Amino acid sequence: MFSKAMRSYEAGIKATATGRELEAAALFKAARLLESCRDAWAAPDHAAKLDEALRYNQRLWTIFQVELQRPDHDLPNELRLNLLRLSAFVDRRTFDLISEPAPEKLDALIGINRNIASGLSAIAA
Numbered sequence: 001m002f003s004k005a006m007r008s009y010e011a012g013i014k015a016t017a018t019g020r021e022l023e024a025a026a027l028f029k030a031a032r033l034l035e036s037c038r039d040a041w042a043a044p045d046h047a048a049k050l051d052e053a054l055r056y057n058q059r060l061w062t063i064f065q066v067e068l069q070r071p072d073h074d075l076p077n078e079l080r081l082n083l084l085r086l087s088a089f090v091d092r093r094t095f096d097l098i099s100e101p102a103p104e105k106l107d108a109l110i111g112i113n114r115n116i117a118s119g120l121s122a123i124a125a
Helices: 002-016 019-039 046-068 077-099 103-124
Strands: none
Touching: 019 046, 019 103, 046 077, 077 103
């Protein structure tokens, strides 16, 4: 029931949100997925949930990487470079989690996503 309500809420956000708000919502969703994996690590289906969460997060950060590399992107160059470096860390941590899964390794990705999403939410407001 909660997931159905969440999908409805997310659909409403998409209809009225700005680009920054959409980015923040996607990052918050990625953080929730990763956090859910970490918190239910002992569950029998944790490997499948981890795979789903990592794939979602990786796709999201790949989109950010492509956007940040556009020559006409509106962010200052220094900020773009810092975000690209951060995305490289996300890639490395993701590949590390794929090869050697451990719940505590998710904390960095969760924190990054929540912090960036909070910043985007503040900008959008």
